[in-house]
Amino acid sequence: MLGAIGLDERQESTYRALVAIGAADVADLAHRLALPEPETERALRKLERHGLAAQSSSRTGRWVAAPPGVALGALLTQQRHELERAELAAALLAEEYRAEATEPAVHDLVEMVTGAAAVSHRFLQLQLGAGQEVCALVTGRPVAVTGGDNEAEAQATDRGVTYRVVIERDVLSEPAGIGELVAALGRDEQVRVAERLPTKLVIADRALAMVPLTGPSAEPAALVIHASGLLESLLSLFEAVWRESRPLRLDGRGAAAEGELPGPDGTDLEILSLLLAGMTDASVAKQLDLGLRTVQRRVKGLMELSGVTTRLQLGWHAYERGWVARELRK
Structure with a gap:
């Protein structure tokens, strides 16, 4: 889960173990992780470079975990900043490309x-x-x-x-x-x-x-x-x-x-009814305890089944097919 900030699986496991116990010697941590001590120490050095671990000043050879809220927060902020800069660079390049490609050869x-x-x-x-x-x-x-x-x-x-x-x-x-x-x-x-x-x-x-x-x-x-x-x-x-x-x-x-796609199931009909009642996709997902993408994919599937290209057309098709009760219409 921490690969986005540059940690591999072994380094993440080392950090998680260190957080769980607060502080540990290399030997104790290696035993806990079932890793050779040199590999454990290399992982700790990597964590140290990321500001996620530090050597104890009171005891030689002992390592202490940096508080996740502070250390990971700083790394994530840095990643967001770098991502924003990359997005800006991509937007500028795209604009430059469009300008050059107005009349492409x-x-x-x-x-x-x-x-x-x-x-x-x-x-x-x-x-x-x-x-x-x-x-x-x-x-x-x-x-x-x-x-x-x-x-x-x-x-x-x-x-x-x-x-x-x-x-x-x-x-x-x-x-x-x-x-x-x-x-x-x-x-x-x-x-x-x-x-x-x-x-x-x-x-x-x-x-x-x-x-x-x-x-x-x-x-x-x-x-x-x-x-x-x-x-x-x-x-x-x-x-x-x-x-x-x-x-x-x-x-x-x-x-x-x-063969032909089957008709809408009960969940499809609930989604349709709530959408036609004026609810947003997000509200429908929350109401039915579904993921937002699940709701959107099911709506796309219903549009494909109905042969329509807009949600307005889907609503009329649903009424004509009797998929939803007309009394729901305002």
Whole structure:
């Protein structure tokens, strides 16, 4: 938990143990941590540089923990300050980029990435940089990117990024593909299946796309396409494939099942009723003892199920389908 301030797992464990007992000799602390004394001392030296521990002035070889409220507070304040400076620098760079790219040259709209490592790294960047939505077409066995090695997808969904993914049916015949599919559905990703897909494709925030250039027999390469008419064409391709594909979902046994999405469950109906009564997402989450992102994801799921793009349309659809009582309307 303290990795954000530069401590590794061993150093954090050492600090926690020292806080628990207040002060200790290296030998006693090493015994408590089941570590060799040299490693324990190295961890203490690191803590000393961070201002989290100090050698006792009254007894040689004895170490004392710095009060967490003071020491960690100072480190966190420093981290926030550095993060604010980084955000400012990023904003200035983005503004400079926009100013220079008002009339981008054609060659600046398409970037070629060559080599398995470079393609994999760029793929992860797309997901880590997404703030709203990632759309993807997934075909066959991956050449440079494997879902099992990609934690960026889970990190993105934890941040509230929506995933819409269409997979080729052949993927369902692969054991690894099934495992990754169930994991994706468990993260509330929207997944559909198609018999055949025209290409692999990833689109982040409708602003950046990535498509492969070579097959399994050649060195992996891909094109990264920035906002342009070509990107709009790829978006249209994805939406067309999405409309023609069949939804996948988790059945009652936690396995992937094909077919239309089931109707709203009791929790969905409670969320809808409270939203239509005028409550905010945060208020609904508190009222139903749910996470805010859970509420937002369920609302997005209901919009997908209803085929609407706004919450106002969802409200009318809910009344027409009888999902909520009309008496709730003000």
